[in-house]
Amino acid sequence: MVTSAGAGVPDVAVRAVEAARDLAVELVRRYNRLEVTATTVPIDGPVLFVANHGFGGIFDLNNAAILAALNSLNLDRPLTILAHQLTWTLGVGPLLEPVGLRPACRESSDEAFDAGHHVLVLPGGDLDAGKPFHRRNQIVFGGRRGYRCPRSCARPCSTR
Secondary structure, X not given: OOOOOOXXXXXXXXXXXXHHHHHHHHHHHHHOOOOOOOOOOOOOOOOEEEOOOOOOOOOOHHHHHHHHHHHHOOOOOOEEEEEOOHHHHOOOXXXXXXXXXXXXXXXXXXXXXXXXXXXXXXXXXXXXXXXXXXXXXXXXXXXXXXXXOOOHHHOOEEOO
């Protein structure tokens, strides 16, 4: 997977984060016997990938499964992952920026598309992940009905 360069983060830290990401992907592949079946289609330009995660955070193995699926597509351009502000509040954001994470906001989305990057967004994680057990079979988005990206209507969008 193509990653972005990390401004202000030492190369050794970038390599360590990339290695941790690759290890998490491999762990999910082996431990969960993850099989990814993907038909690669020619992609002309940036794509908005939309997925969901269930645990709501930095250490969510679903994120590794999503990265494994994206790895199988052999993307030819950098991938920007829009992440919750909590990632930066906890101080982890700057460390993960070199591997493509950016705060989930319109500016980050616009910057990524303007730079020709693919964009991955994982909407709805907090409310859905923190719901009570008795609502476990319900999708909870707190009144929202989808994801709006300012320029996404002009982009191919994949939800698989």
